[in-house]
Amino acid sequence: MSLSTMGIAPTLRPTTGPIPTAEPRIEIAGPVRERYEEILTAEALAFLTELHVRFAGRRHDRLAARMRRRFEIGNGHDPQFRSDTAHIRDDADWRVAGAGPGLEDRRVEITGPTDPKMTINALNSGAKVWLADQEDATSPTWRNVIEGQLSLFDAIRGQLTHTSAEGKQYAVTATETPTIVMRPRGWHLVEEHLRFTDRHGRTMAASGSLVDYGLYFFHNAQALIDAGRGPYFYLPKIESAEEAGLWDDVFTFSEEYIGIPHGTIRATVLIETLPAAFEMEEILFELRDHVAGLNAGRWDYIFSMIKNYRGRGARFVLPDRSQVTMTVPFMRAYTELLVQTCHKRGAFAIGGMSAFIPNRRDPEVTAQAFEKVAADKKREAGDGFDGTWVAHPDLIPVARAEFDAVLGERPNQVDRLRPDVQVSADQLIDCHIGSPITADGVRGNVSVAIRYIEAWLRGLGAVAIDNLMEDAATAEISRSQVWQWIHQDRRTADGTAITREYIEGLIDEVLGEAPRHDGDRFDDAADVFRSVALEEDFPAFLTIPAYTRFLVESA
Structure with a gap:
C-alpha cells in the first residue's frame, strides 16, 4: 500500500541541483468565489503556513505509523494495552481540563454539515451542543470547505440568514443556541485547493485537518470567547496517543499565536478506531490541558474493526450491518471501557448517533425511529454516558427524555465511576455475533x-x-x-x-x-x-x- 493511498500527500522534490531555500507559504489553487476573500485573508493564510511549517512533517510521520500498525495487525499481531505507557494508566492522580464554558451540560448534541440552512436549523434546534461537521457529514468540495467556514463565521457573529431556491427564508430565532463544537477533517485527508511550499521548495497539498481547524480558529476564537463560549473541536479518526499529542501541540501553538490563555481550547476526541480504544487514557493524558471528553464514534469504529481484521479469517467476519449493534461483544466492551476511562479522569463520555431518523410524511416510520432511538439513548444514559448525538431535530426530545430520566437536574454524571467494568484486550476484538x-x-x-x-x-x-x-x-x-x-x-x-x-x-x-x-x-x-x-x-x-x-x- 502506498503513502498516497494512505492519504499522505506526495512530496514534490527538485530533481537537479542543490535544494533551494524558499519562503514557506500557502497558496490558493482553487477558484475564489464571492466572499472567499473574507476567509482566505493574508493573515489567515499566514497562520495556516505557520501550522504547516511546524506540524506537516509530524503529520506525515503519524500517517506512516498508522500504516505500519495496520500492517502488523493484518499479520497477526493483535493490539494490546501499551506496556510503555502503563505508568500513565497506573497513576490515579491526574485529571483532564474538562468542560469549558458552555460545555457543562451536553446531554443532547445535534450533528450536521455547515451549509447555511443546516447551520440555522442546528442553532434553532434546542440541542445543548451542535457538532458543526466539516468531516464525515460534509463532502469536501472546495465550495463546502470555504462556504462552510463562511456559515460559521456569520453564525458566530449573529448575521447568518439564508433564502432557499424556493424562496423560503431561514434565520436564527432561538434565544439560546447550542454551543458550537467544530469537527475538522481527519489527519489522513488533504486540501488540494491550498498548496503548501516548505523551506526546501517542496510543494504539496495542504492538510485538510490544519486547513479546517486553522481557518475556524483564526477567525472565530476571540469572538467565541467574547460570547462566553470558546474555540471547541471534535477530533476525528485519532489512532494513537502520539496523534493526540500532535493536536495538543497545535492547540498550544495556536493559543500563543493569537494571545489567549493556555487551555482555552477544548477538544472532544472521537474514539472511532480500534487502535485508539487501546489508548484511551493515554489520549486523554496527552491532551489533558485541552480535553473535555471522549465520544463513542460507533460507525467508524465498526469500519475500523473490519479494516484492520479484513484478512484475518472467519473469526473476524461480521454479518449484515444491521446486526452489528451496540450490544455485540466488541462494541459493548469498547463503550463500557470508554465511560469508565472518561469518568476516572474527569472527562465527559458522549454517546454515538443512532442512524434511525423520522419521516414527517410517514407516521409509522417516525414511530419506529422514536422507539429505536429511545431504546438506544436509554441504554447510553444507563451505562453512564453524559450525553449523546442525534442527527435530526425531531429526535432531540426523545434523547433528552432518556437522559433527563437519569440525570435529573444534574448537568452530567462525570462523578459516576464504573469500578465494575473490567475489559480485556480479547474482549475488545471479540467479533462473535452468530448472525x-x-x-x-x-x-x-x-x-x-x-x-x-x-x-x-x-x-x-x-x-x-x-x-x-x-x-x-x-x-x-x-x-x-x-x-x-x-x-x-x-x-x-x-x-x-x-x-x-x-x-x-x-x-x-x-x-x-x-x-x-x-x-x-x-x-x-x-x-x-x-x-x-x-x-x-x-x-x-x-x-x-x-x-x-x-x-x-x-x-
Missing part, C-alpha cells in the same frame, strides 16, 4: 454505498437513505464488508457465494433502479465503489481516491 450474512444484507450494502457516493460526488455529505441517516462512515462499512466477504469466501444464508461477479450483478441492479436525472453521478459512484470494494487492494478510506479523482477543481 448470518443475508442476500438482503449484501444487496443493501451495495445499494447504500452507491447511492451515498453518488450524493457525495454531488456535494452532499449527510444523506437520508431508506429512513437511515448515512454519512461517509456508514458507506465505509458497506464497501469494506463487501470486500471482506469476497476475500474471505463468504456465502449468504441461502448458499450463494459472494464473489466479484455476484456483486457486479447487484451493481447493475442498483444502477437499473436508480432515479436518473440530469447531473446524476451514479455511473461515477459505481466506478468508485468497484475500485474500493472489488479490487485486490483495499484503500484505507474510499474518500481519498474519490476526492482526488472527482472533487478537485482548477483555479
Whole structure:
C-alpha cells in the first residue's frame, strides 16, 4: 500500500541541483468565489503556513505509523494495552481540563454539515451542543470547505440568514443556541485547493485537518470567547496517543499565536478506531490541558474493526450491518471501557448517533425511529454516558427524555465511576455475533454505498437513505464488508457465494433502479465503489481516491 493511498500527500522534490531555500507559504489553487476573500485573508493564510511549517512533517510521520500498525495487525499481531505507557494508566492522580464554558451540560448534541440552512436549523434546534461537521457529514468540495467556514463565521457573529431556491427564508430565532463544537477533517485527508511550499521548495497539498481547524480558529476564537463560549473541536479518526499529542501541540501553538490563555481550547476526541480504544487514557493524558471528553464514534469504529481484521479469517467476519449493534461483544466492551476511562479522569463520555431518523410524511416510520432511538439513548444514559448525538431535530426530545430520566437536574454524571467494568484486550476484538450474512444484507450494502457516493460526488455529505441517516462512515462499512466477504469466501444464508461477479450483478441492479436525472453521478459512484470494494487492494478510506479523482477543481 502506498503513502498516497494512505492519504499522505506526495512530496514534490527538485530533481537537479542543490535544494533551494524558499519562503514557506500557502497558496490558493482553487477558484475564489464571492466572499472567499473574507476567509482566505493574508493573515489567515499566514497562520495556516505557520501550522504547516511546524506540524506537516509530524503529520506525515503519524500517517506512516498508522500504516505500519495496520500492517502488523493484518499479520497477526493483535493490539494490546501499551506496556510503555502503563505508568500513565497506573497513576490515579491526574485529571483532564474538562468542560469549558458552555460545555457543562451536553446531554443532547445535534450533528450536521455547515451549509447555511443546516447551520440555522442546528442553532434553532434546542440541542445543548451542535457538532458543526466539516468531516464525515460534509463532502469536501472546495465550495463546502470555504462556504462552510463562511456559515460559521456569520453564525458566530449573529448575521447568518439564508433564502432557499424556493424562496423560503431561514434565520436564527432561538434565544439560546447550542454551543458550537467544530469537527475538522481527519489527519489522513488533504486540501488540494491550498498548496503548501516548505523551506526546501517542496510543494504539496495542504492538510485538510490544519486547513479546517486553522481557518475556524483564526477567525472565530476571540469572538467565541467574547460570547462566553470558546474555540471547541471534535477530533476525528485519532489512532494513537502520539496523534493526540500532535493536536495538543497545535492547540498550544495556536493559543500563543493569537494571545489567549493556555487551555482555552477544548477538544472532544472521537474514539472511532480500534487502535485508539487501546489508548484511551493515554489520549486523554496527552491532551489533558485541552480535553473535555471522549465520544463513542460507533460507525467508524465498526469500519475500523473490519479494516484492520479484513484478512484475518472467519473469526473476524461480521454479518449484515444491521446486526452489528451496540450490544455485540466488541462494541459493548469498547463503550463500557470508554465511560469508565472518561469518568476516572474527569472527562465527559458522549454517546454515538443512532442512524434511525423520522419521516414527517410517514407516521409509522417516525414511530419506529422514536422507539429505536429511545431504546438506544436509554441504554447510553444507563451505562453512564453524559450525553449523546442525534442527527435530526425531531429526535432531540426523545434523547433528552432518556437522559433527563437519569440525570435529573444534574448537568452530567462525570462523578459516576464504573469500578465494575473490567475489559480485556480479547474482549475488545471479540467479533462473535452468530448472525448470518443475508442476500438482503449484501444487496443493501451495495445499494447504500452507491447511492451515498453518488450524493457525495454531488456535494452532499449527510444523506437520508431508506429512513437511515448515512454519512461517509456508514458507506465505509458497506464497501469494506463487501470486500471482506469476497476475500474471505463468504456465502449468504441461502448458499450463494459472494464473489466479484455476484456483486457486479447487484451493481447493475442498483444502477437499473436508480432515479436518473440530469447531473446524476451514479455511473461515477459505481466506478468508485468497484475500485474500493472489488479490487485486490483495499484503500484505507474510499474518500481519498474519490476526492482526488472527482472533487478537485482548477483555479
